[in-house]
Amino acid sequence: MNQHHSASQHENDYPQTRWRALAVLLIASFMNMIDVTIVNVALPSLQKSLGATSSGIEWVVAAYIMAFALGLLPFGRLGDTFGRRRMFLWGVAAFTIASTFCGMASSIEMLIAARVLQGVAGAMMTPQTLAIAQVIFPPRERGSAFALFGLAAGMAAVTGPIAGGLLVDANLFGMEWRPIFLVNIPVGIFAIFAGLKYLPPMPGERELGIDFGGILIAAITMILAVFPLVEGREAGWPAWCFWMLAASIPAAFAFVFWQRRQNSLDLPQLFPMVLLSNGQFMLGTLVSTAFFSAVPSFFFVLAMFLQVGFGLTPLESGLTTVPFSFGVLVSSLIAGRFAGKYSRERMIAGAAMLVCAMLGLRWLVSMMGDTVDHWQFLPPLLLGGLGLGTTISPLFQTVLSTVPGRDAGSASGGLQAFQQVGAAIGVATVGQMFFSRLAEGLAAGGNPHPSFIAALEWSLIYTISAFSVVIVAALFLKRPSTGHGGQGQARPAPAVD
Numbered sequence: 001m002n003q004h005h006s007a008s009q010h011e012n013d014y015p016q017t018r019w020r021a022l023a024v025l026l027i028a029s030f031m032n033m034i035d036v037t038i039v040n041v042a043l044p045s046l047q048k049s050l051g052a053t054s055s056g057i058e059w060v061v062a063a064y065i066m067a068f069a070l071g072l073l074p075f076g077r078l079g080d081t082f083g084r085r086r087m088f089l090w091g092v093a094a095f096t097i098a099s100t101f102c103g104m105a106s107s108i109e110m111l112i113a114a115r116v117l118q119g120v121a122g123a124m125m126t127p128q129t130l131a132i133a134q135v136i137f138p139p140r141e142r143g144s145a146f147a148l149f150g151l152a153a154g155m156a157a158v159t160g161p162i163a164g165g166l167l168v169d170a171n172l173f174g175m176e177w178r179p180i181f182l183v184n185i186p187v188g189i190f191a192i193f194a195g196l197k198y199l200p201p202m203p204g205e206r207e208l209g210i211d212f213g214g215i216l217i218a219a220i221t222m223i224l225a226v227f228p229l230v231e232g233r234e235a236g237w238p239a240w241c242f243w244m245l246a247a248s249i250p251a252a253f254a255f256v257f258w259q260r261r262q263n264s265l266d267l268p269q270l271f272p273m274v275l276l277s278n279g280q281f282m283l284g285t286l287v288s289t290a291f292f293s294a295v296p297s298f299f300f301v302l303a304m305f306l307q308v309g310f311g312l313t314p315l316e317s318g319l320t321t322v323p324f325s326f327g328v329l330v331s332s333l334i335a336g337r338f339a340g341k342y343s344r345e346r347m348i349a350g351a352a353m354l355v356c357a358m359l360g361l362r363w364l365v366s367m368m369g370d371t372v373d374h375w376q377f378l379p380p381l382l383l384g385g386l387g388l389g390t391t392i393s394p395l396f397q398t399v400l401s402t403v404p405g406r407d408a409g410s411a412s413g414g415l416q417a418f419q420q421v422g423a424a425i426g427v428a429t430v431g432q433m434f435f436s437r438l439a440e441g442l443a444a445g446g447n448p449h450p451s452f453i454a455a456l457e458w459s460l461i462y463t464i465s466a467f468s469v470v471i472v473a474a475l476f477l478k479r480p481s482t483g484h485g486g487q488g489q490a491r492p493a494p495a496v497d
Contacts, residue, residue, distance in 0.1 A: 017198050017200065018136045018137060018200070020194075020198040021132070021136060021195075021198045021199045021200060022133060022136075022137075022145055022148065023194075023198075024191055024194045024195045024198055024199060025088075025128075025129040025132060025133060025199075026129075026148055026149070026152050027187065027190070027191050027194070028088070028091075028092050028095075028125055028129065028188075028191045028195075029125075029126065029129045029149065029152050029153075030152045030155065030156055031095070031184055031187050031188065031191070032095065032122045032125065032126055033152065033153060033156035033160075034156040034159065034160045034163065035064075035099075035118070035122075035160075035181075035184070036064070036065075036156075036160070036296075037156060037160025037161060037164070037299070038160040038161070038163055038164040038167075038180050039060065039061060039064075039164070039180065040061070040160075040161070040164070040303070041160070041161050041164030041165050041168060041180075041318075042164055042167075042168050042177040042180050043057050043060065043061075045168050045176050045177045046060065046111075046176075046177045049176050049177060050105075050106075050107060050108045050111065051108075052108040053108075056108040056109075056112070057108075058231070058234055059112050059115075060108070060111060060112060060115055061230075062230045062231065063112045063115040063116045063119065064115045064116070064118055064119040064122075065119070065226065065230055065420065065424065066116075066119065066223070066226060066227065066230065067115075067116045067117075067118075067119025067120050067122075067123065068119040068120075068122045068123050068126075068420060069123075069222050069226050069417060069420040069421065069424070070119075070123070070219050070222050070223070071119065071120050071122075071123025071124065072123045072126065072127055072413045072414075072416050072417040072420065073215075073218050073222075073270060073271060073410070073413045073414055073417050074123075074215045074218070074219075074270065074413075075087060075091070075123050075124045075127055075128075075413060076127035076128075076131070076409040076410050076411075076412055076413015076414065076416075076417075077208070077210075077211070077270050077271070077409060077410045077413065078210070078409075079127060079128045079131060079204070079409035079413075080131075080204060080205060080208055080406060080407065080408070080409035080410055081204045081205060081206060081208045081209070081210065082204040082206070083202050083203050083204040084128040084131050084132050084135075084202045084204070084408075084409055085128075085132070085195070085199045085200070085201065085202040086202075086204075087124055087125070087128050087409075088124075088125050088128035088129070088132065088195065088199070089192060089195050089196065089199075090124055090125075091121050091122070091123075091124030091125025091126070091128065092121075092125050092188055092191050092192050092195065093188070093192055094117070094120070094121035094124060095118060095121035095122055095124075095125060095184065095188060096184060096185055096187075096188030096189060096192070097117075097121075098114055098115075098117040098118035098120075098121050099118060099181045099182065099184035099185060099188065100181075100182070100185055101113075101114035101117065102114040102115060102118060102181035103175075103178040103179070103181035103182035103185075104178075126413075126416055127409055127412040127413035127416060128409065128412070129149070129412070130146075130149065130396065130400065130408075130412035130415070130416070131408040131409040131411070131412040131413075132199065132202065133145045133146070133149070134400050134403070134408045134411075134412070135202070135408055136200055139401075142397050143335065143341070143343075143393055143394070143397055144335075144337075146392070146393040146394075146396040146397045147332045147333075147335035147389070147392070147393035148332065149392065149393075149396060151328055151329060151332035151333075151389060153392060155325055155328060155329070159318070159325060160318075161303065161315075161317060161318035161321070162315060162318035162319060162322075163180075163318075164180055164318075165313065165315030165317075165318055166315060167179045167180050167183070168180070169313075169315060205406055208268060208406075209267070209268030210268055211259075211262055211267070211268040211269050211270040213258055213262075214255065214258055214259060214262065214268075214269060214270030214271065215270055217251065217254055217255045217258055218255055218270060218271070220251055221248055221251040221252050221254075221255055222417070222421075223244075224244045224245070224247050224248035224251055225244075225245065225248040225252075225421055225424075226420070226421060226424050227244060228240070228241035228242070228244040228245050229245075229421075229424040229425055229427075229428040230424055230428075232428055233428060233431050233432055233435065237432075255271075256276060259271055259272070259273055259276060260273060270410070271410055271414055272407050272410055274404065274407060275403065275407060275410060275411055275414065278402055278403070280398075280399075280401070280402045280477065280478055281399060281400070281402060281403060281411060283473065283476060283477060284395070284398055284399030284415075284477055285399060285414065285415055285418050286418075286473070287395065287399075287469075287470055287473045287474065287477070288395060288396075288399060288415060288418060288419055288422070289418045289419065289421060289422035289425075290422065290466050290469045290470055290473070291351070291391065291395065291422070291466065291467070291470050292419040292422040292423055292426070293422035293423060293425050293426030293429075293466055294354075294426055294462070294463045294466035294467055295388065295423075295426075296423045296426060296427060297423070297426035297427045297429070297430035297431070297459075297462070297463065298358075298430070298460075298463050299321070300427055300430065300431065301430055301431070301434045301455075301456060301459045302317075302321070302456070303317055304434065305365075305452055305455070305456045306320060306372065308452075309448070309449065309452030309453075309456075310371070310372045310449070310452070312372065316374075319374070320372075320374050320377055320381075321377075321381060323377070323378045323381040323382040323385060324381040324382065324384055324385035324388075325385060326382065326385060327381070327382045327383065327384065327385020327386040327387075327388070327389065328385040328386075328388050328389040329385075329389070330385075330386065330389070331350075331385065331386040331387070331388070331389030331390045332389040332392075332393065334389075334390075335389060335390060335393040335394070342394075343394035343397060343398050343479050344394070344398070344474055344475070344477055344479055346390055346391070346393075346394045347390075347391055347394045347395055347398070347470070347474040347477075348471050348474050348475070349387075349390060350386075350387045350388065350389070350390030350391030350392075350394075351387065351391055351467045351468075351470040351471045351474065352387070352471055353383055353384070353386055353387030353390065354384055354387035354388065354391070354467040355464055355467045355468055355471070356383060356387075357380045357381070357383040357384035357387060358380070358384070358460050358463050358464045358467065359464060360379065360380040360383065361377070361380040361381070361384075361460065362456075362457055362460045362464070364376055364377070364380060365453055365456050365457055365460075366453065366457060368449075368453055369449070370447070370449050387467075391470070396415075398477050398478075398479070399411075399415055400412070400415070401478075402478075426462070426466070429462055430459045430462050430463065431459075433455075433458050433459040433461070433462060434455045434456065434458070434459040435455070437451075437454055437455040437458040437459070438451050438452060438454075438455035441454050441455065
């Protein structure tokens, strides 16, 4: 068999298995993404059960975010080097084991350590998902594949609080919060066996090597950028937060300089210069950063508004956001029919729907009194879900369209690392806007509901602005090719692992 097949030959090689392989990737991706949101619901129960301090509880969330963000770039490149299928399966296995440790933790320290391992494992498997999909699907089918990744992301964001609320309230076998982690065990085991059967053989290119210097500089840069964003609000934004954020900028330039040096000396590169010099990929990555800075931060403040401000339970809060999930489902299914067509127009339309949804929600909230009517939230949240599902598929496809197949892991890892930074920036910024305005209102005394309403109105300004940036920036992105050639045509892997 030749080293590389044509796209049509590749389709004949995997007429059925590439879609089954995608199902495995989506299961693992969903398991990882839902873990981020499901934990938030269980924090009060978890704190009481383990007798944890507020700082300890914060680190249950922060430890995962930090480990995940730090690992995305290195493991993306290691997948290119040692094989994406192998790295993905190792990651799923490690995530399953780490979830077991989380569920069995007898102290907050043990839980935090297990969450670090879980974050590392998530970083092992996550970059491989988009990279494998980029390689095994021909360009004309990638739109459908990436639409399903958008569906998984939206469903995880919305169903996490519902699943978490159900599991904690059920108190299965008297285990309180532990089932939120233990439920990953059967899912992970299934994903491993299904992956062994359906994921195509994907050997790595050992000659790419390992850039240890780049890994070190990237880790320092990520810590300087993400740590103060994660810890800043709770710590009251002390001076060291701003010093670390400022120091992340020269650290990022040092990373680029190091990659240029490695490239000029023909040495291994963590983030290849072919990506750093790719204008389409870098602009698309910045667009993705802005987009994903708005999504988790929105759900964060909406949950605070509904649960703390108006007394809804975690389950009631999650059910209120179901229209958003339904909108993502519908638009993702529709997006698959477009394949790679009208990608820029769909990005703009989706982001415009999100802007309109946030403006509508802001107007709706401004008209509220002392009670919450679930049905009032249906129109703007449904529109927002339709917008999210419409945007994600063409966004991923456009960003990765000009990436060579051999660098797909690095590109996927870099794209998702920037998404994590964007999410941290969004939660930090929107959280600061929400809680500062809330504190001003509560300080005046009286009915707290107007204070929560004013806080949500103020914080939605960031969300609206971020989605507006996506609309403008999308105008400067090139449409991806949907043919069988060109730079965006990733070559399939050889057929032996």
